[in-house]
Each structure stands twice: as structure tokens, then as C-alpha cells.
């Protein structure tokens with residue numbers, strides 16, 4: 001057979017307007033629209049090779065050989081590519097993040113985006129970014145947005161679909177549309193306690209505030225989208241922080257909690273910095289880290305203050321980033 005291999009690099013994205021909750025039924029459709037910024041300076045690199053010698057898919061993430069549920073989730077994505085390409089060949093995949101994995105730093109977003117792109121390219125499918133995004137979404141909805149650089153939106157899924165309707169993220173604006181720095185305050189180096197899929201399923205099943213979240217998230221995303229297009233950084237920041245707090249309040253109401261002490265300290269510090277006249281806003285995903293949105297000129301003042309917070313292990317300063325890249329690999333001679 002021909003040597004079918006490809007290597008893709010994708011960046012994580014941070015939702016400014018959060019996705020939390022799924023439509024009922026198959027297909028992994030979000031229940032609410034979300035809007036994100038893709039980050040430069042952090043990346044997942046994934047190399048995938050179709051290998052006729054293998055009887056099973058083989059995935060190495062970091063230094064770990066995956067087994068069980070994580071392996072099945074990755075294989076399911078590759079199965080869709082195999083089906084489309086008429087292949088049955090198993091794959092060998094090596095993937096590495098240059099930031100903590102599965103800790104609420106959006107590693108599944110960059111991971112599934114890189115895997116989708118590498119698999120489609122290695123299988124020689126001439127798919128559009130929309131098709132790649134739809135494939136990535138089915139594995140992890142936030143990954144659909146990492147197929148695009150800059151600011152990207154993922155609409156809510158259709159109600160009552162049997163899973164066959166395509167739903168891709170869409171680019172909203174390029175990385176330079178709104179000058180900002182994103183300072184990631186890492187508050188813990190290990191894995192998160194509740195995976196985002198599980199946290200969201202529990203929230204859907206038992207949060208008393210879930211219905212209200214569904215309507216709030218729609219209004220919040222629409223307002224944030226408008227504020228982004230009109231270049232209003234302060235409004236984008238306020239709406240992003242509000243989205244994160246509403247999502248976490250909804251989850252916390254049924255015992256799904258991602259914060260640690262440093263998360264709360266960082267939120268308090270942001271309020272103090274705002275009182276002192278700085279435009280700084282926080283957002284938090286399914287983990288304890290706080291990602292701070294700040295104007296580029298104020299970042300040198302803000303980052304040392306964030307680093308000084310008890311429990312902040314380190315900070316990563318990033319900017320809005322570009323789309324993923326992919327290259328076909330040549331057969332080794």
C-alpha cells in the first residue's frame with residue numbers, strides 16, 4: 001500500500017461564550033451556541049499513520065499508551081474517516097501537547113482537531129475545513145472551533161436530529177480582530193476531577209438551574225458576538241466572565257465543581273484590578289485554571305499580579321492564534 005501518514009498541529013481554544021449541555025439523542029450536538037478564541041503559543045502535535053501491520057489502533061498521548069474509553073473515543077473518530085475513505089487499515093498515532101493534558105486547558109479541543117485533520121489528510125480525503133470541523137465536533141464539540149483560527153462560533157445543534165445533520169463551527173473574525181492577551185493562570189498541574197462530558201451530563205440531569213442556563217447562554221452569546229464585531233473589548237470581557245460564572249453556578253448547583261482555592265483568589269484579584277481601573281476579565285473551563293483576558297498594553301502590569309496569587313503555579317501568556325496546519329509525510333527511505 002502507499003504510505004499514508006500526516007502530521008497536524010492545532011491550537012486549543014477558550015470559549016468566551018461557553019458551550020455547556022448537549023441536545024438529547026445521538027451526534028454530540030451542543031444545546032447552546034458558543035464563541036471562542038483560538039490560542040497561539042500552546043499546541044497539540046499529532047502524527048497519524050495508516051499501518052497494515054497493525055491489528056488494532058495504537059495511540060500514544062504524551063508518554064502514555066491509551067487503552068479503554070479514551071482509546072475507543074479516538075478510534076471512533078478514525079472509524080468515520082475509514083468509512084468515508086473505504087479503508088479498514090488500523091492507525092498508529094502519536095500525539096503530544098506542550099501544555100497540561102486533560103486539566104481544563106482545552107487539550108481535547110486541540111487534540112481532536114489535530115487528530116481529525118491528520119486522519120482526513122492521511123486518508124487522502126479532500127475535505128473542507130467545515131467537514132473536518134463537523135468530524136471533530138462529533139468527538140468533542142469544543143474541538144470543532146479549533147479547526148479555525150481567530151474567533152470561531154459553533155451554533156447549537158438541531159432539535160430532534162438523528163445525528164446525521166452536519167454541524168461545523170464557523171470563523172467569525174481573524175486573530176487580529178480584537179487585540180488582546182490571554183494569560184492562563186495554571187492553578188494545578190494534574191488531571192481534572194470531572195471530565196467535561198461527565199460534568200455536563202450531570203448538570204443536564206440534575207441542576208435546578210439548567211433550563212435558565214439554556215436561555216441565558218443564547219442571549220449571552222448573541223451579545224458577545226455583537227460586542228466582538230464592534231470591537232468593544234470591555235463588553236466582550238464582561239460577557240465572557242458572566243458566561244463562565246453562569247456556567248459554573250449551574251454546574252455547582254448539582255455538585256459539579258471545578259474551582260479550587262486559587263480559582264477564587266484569582267477571581268477576587270481580577271475584581272481588585274478592575275477597581276483599580278484595569279480592563280481584565282476571567283474565564284474558567286472544566287478545570288481550576290483561570291484564563292485572563294487583558295488588553296495588550298496592560299498585560300505587563302497584570303501578569304506579575306496574577307503570578308503572585310497564592311496557588312497560581314505558573315502563567316502562560318498567549319495571544320489569539322491561527323488555524324491548524326497539516327502536512328502529508330513522505331515514506332521513510
Ligand code: DP6
Pocket residue numbers: 014015017018019020028034108139140141142143196197284285286
Ligand atoms: C467548559 O468539548 O470537552 O470547555 O463535547 O463532551 O467533548 P464534549 O465536551 P467538551 O466541552 C467543553 C466545555 C467547556 C466550554 C467550551 O469549550 O465551550
